[in-house]
Structures are given as C-alpha cells and as structure tokens.
Amino acid sequence: MSVLVYAENSGGKFKKSSFEAISYGNEIARMSGSDLKVISIGDVSPDELKKPGNYGAKKILNAAADNLKSFTNQAYAAVIAEAAKAEDAKVIVLSASFSGKGLAPRIAIKLEAGLADGAVSLPDVTNGFKVRKTAFSGKAFADVTLTSERKIITLIPNSYKVVEDIKQPEMADFNPPIADADFKMVIKETIRASDKISLPDAELVVSGGRGLKGPENWGMVEELAGLLGAATACSKPVSDANWRPHSEHVGQTGISISPNLYVAIGISGAIQHLAGVSSSKNIVVINKDPEAPFFKAADYGIVGDAFEVIPKLIEAIKKFKSAHA
C-alpha cells in the first residue's frame, strides 16, 4: 500500500505547489502507515528529480519518454493511473493547478476512484475518509467523504506547508505503454511571461480595481508588487476594459487564490470579487471610501487616495528593505 503524489514541473523544475502536495501526501502516508511514492513526468534533470526525497518520498518514478516531454492531459493521466496500480497506491494526490485539475477527473474514471477536488487541509481518517474543500466560490466549505477503495485528492496551492523529511529514495524509470489515442491533443505553442510571478502560485499578491482609473496608472501597482516579490491581479471590470489581461482577473468568474497576503487597491469588495480572494491569509485594503464593503473583509485597512498612499507605501517598503537587508 502507498500514497502516490504527482510532482508537476514547469520548465524542468518542480513547482512549489508540487512540494506542498508531496508534504501533504507524506503526512497522509504517515497517518495511514504506508509509503510515499512520487511520480514525475517529462524532462527533469537528475538532480532535480531527487528533491522529493527531501520531503519524505521513498521512491521516485521517472516517466521521461520522448512523447511525454510536453503536457498531454490524456497521456499524463494514463501514466499516473498506471503508476498508482503498479505501486498499489490507495491515495493519489495532485496539486489543484490548472493541469492537476484536468488530470484528476480522468484518473478518477480510470481507477474508479472518488475524487475530492480543492482540498484545503489534511483528510480526517478517524472515521472513514473525509476531506475539507472550498465550495460556493470561497463562501463556504464542504466536507466530502470518499467511499471508494482508491481516493484522489487535489490540493489548493498555498494551503499546506512544505515540511522537510529527508529520505534516501529509490529512483526508478517508469515507462508504461500508452495508447496512440492518448496523444490526440497537440501543443502548438506555449506562451509564458517568464519574468512574472504566476498568480495562482503566488504567496503575495497586489491587486488593483476600477479605483485606479486607467491602465496608465498600473506602474505604481507593478512597482509595489516588484518590491514585495508579489504577483499582480485585478478586478473583473479592469480586465473587461482590457486595462489588464484576463489571466489576472480574480473572483467568482476569474481565478480563486489563497495567498499569504492580498493587497486590494481601489477595489470595492463586491461579493463576486471576495469569492475569489477571501481565503487569503491576510488582506490589506486601500480605498478612499471608508464605507467600501471590502473593509469588512480586511485585516488591515487604509482609508485614503491610492495615488497618495501607494507612492508612500513604496517608499516605506524601500526603507524597510534597506533596514533589513
């Protein structure tokens, strides 16, 4: 019996959310008295490939066949399902990344497994197998019990800490046969803004709303984000007006995030906006209207004009950084 974690890589490096999933899987393995196995798919260097061993992996499977170099939902799902069978995995953990969300349901069908998507904490195994997940777009939590023999969990990025647990893992190449039919989807092009921190993975996020008046005023938002090492985000009207790309739009119809810090500038705090950000660990709201609903959902607030407050905040952070350098 084992717990299997899919360690997703980006450009050959495992993502931080993969290490979170590995640590999460390691704790489930400990609770259930079984071993943690990790599977990597695609091109990952031998040094990188060993890293899951620092977080509890006893065995690392490497599926690096030529046709698996780029992500194909169907083929990757087939590999992970085969690995689960080969390693007798009863629990399979993936990060709830864009790719993980596409893989988990396919694996669930292949293995006749129950799927708990978007877990926010460890499963409760005292009586059955219960997983807590977000529901109603951050307005609620749902406890889901999985009753199938095999169980699949996707874990929300930033909701479980990476915990070191040094092991000497066994390394194994893994090359299951995959049907040609699993390669029907072809990647034509990958476009990545490589200099930017990706929003769903970000620990800190600076976000702007309609209160910023126009795209020309995002310079200070980017400067603030750059200083903090934060990703940038925006409200829906801002991306609708093409001031910012759609990929930055957070909320009910955008992406949901749960960073350690969310700074909202000139955003009113509509219920649909809060839906995507309310699980942030700390929220700072900067708004000139003291009645803005967002203040009710905030930990820290500044009532003031963003065009005055943000430049001051930038200076204050520069000062802080040089004092703590």
Place this chain on the structure above:
Amino acid sequence: MKILVCISNVPDTTTKINFTPDNKSLVTQGVQFIINPYDEMALTRALELTEAGGGTVTVINVGDVSTEPTIRKALAIGATDAIRVNAVPRDAFFVAKQIAEIAKKNNYDLILAGRESIDYNGSQVPAMIGELLGIPSVSICKSLKAEGNTVTIEREIEGGKEILSCDLPVIAGASEGIAEPRIPNMRGIMSARTKPLTVIEPIEVPQHSQVINYDKPKPRGQVNLIPADNVDKLVELLHTEAKVI
C-alpha cells in the same frame, strides 16, 4: 456542427449562502437560480459557432424539475433543444456518467461545459466526460476556434497560456474570454416555450463521494485601520504581526 452544452443550475452570484440546520444542504428559499456563468459563456460560444457554420446546439442538465426555468433561459438565449436528466445530482461522477451515456448515443462533434460550477467548484465534470467517451478534454479553455474538423484551443496555464490543437470530437470547459454572455431577446423568450425539452430518466451509477457537511468560513476579526499618513505602521505590522514580509 452538432454541439452539446452542459449547463448547471446554480445560485445567483450575489447570493448570501446559508445552510439548513443539519448543515447538509443550501437554504434555497429566496435564492435566485441562474445558468452557471461559465456555462453561459459556453452556450454563447456554441451559438456563435453554429451561426457561422451551421448546426445545432443542444443543452443538457442533470437536475430535478426545479431546474427547468434555467433550461428555458438557455433555450431563450438560442439553444435548439434541451435534455434534462431527471435526477438530483449526487456528485460529479454521477453527472458525468449521465451526460456521457447520452453523448454516446448522439455523436456530438463538440461538447462544451464550464470550467467549474460556482456552487460545487469541482472542475470535474468535463474531464470525466472526456475520459468516459475516450476523447480529449481541456478543462479551462480561454478561446476555441473551429476550422473544418480541427479545433484550436487556448488553455490557461500558470503565468501564461498554451495553444492546443486537435480533431473533433473534443470536450472543453469554458472560461472567461471564450465569449461574452448574451441576453435573451423577446423573440427568443417567446420561442423558448415551444422548443423541445426531453426528460430522460437517469442510469444507475455507483457512488464514490458524498458531501456530508457544509459550513461557512469564520468571519475575520475587526479590520485594523491605519492612518493614511502612517504607512510605516502598516509595513511594520505586515512584518511583525502578519509575518508576510
């Protein structure tokens, strides 16, 4: 093109969520139900495709009779006809099995769904249907173009996007950017009443998961308001108290 659009019936986005005393279900009294916003985008994209190249758009919902106003709304927006599988959905697997069963019999060229339902937030149904039918799936699709038998899809990835291509049939979960939702016009609303809505009984499906409890996040404490002329204080609190910088 023969298109199937999966629509979920969900509480309006402004709904204040409350649960029954046993915490097992949503209080639906006074709640306005709508087409899941992503499914509405999927529906619009489907209509755009058939308007440009001909074909039909069938909408499907797994739900009891209470979802029919939502289905009629989809017909008013422009769907050709509708199917309702007469069952309260138990979990995503149940829904996917019902829809796949119908899709197997009807040979749709394209199946569109939403990237997630805003009530359950599973992001499960489209990829499950894809697996059950043995066809490619893209769970979060920002743009979808069709040329002859080939579709080009933009998929969201962390910090960027991927351009994908494959032959039909395929299933995709619509997200922001794929199309702007349409408001039904008077003629649409009138004709929706007479468009065919077929009710089908569900097939048996084993149960793998069950929601046993819902609850709401704990409210945040009182906001700590910092004077606008003392931003240093905020930086200090973020360092010493929140420990995020």
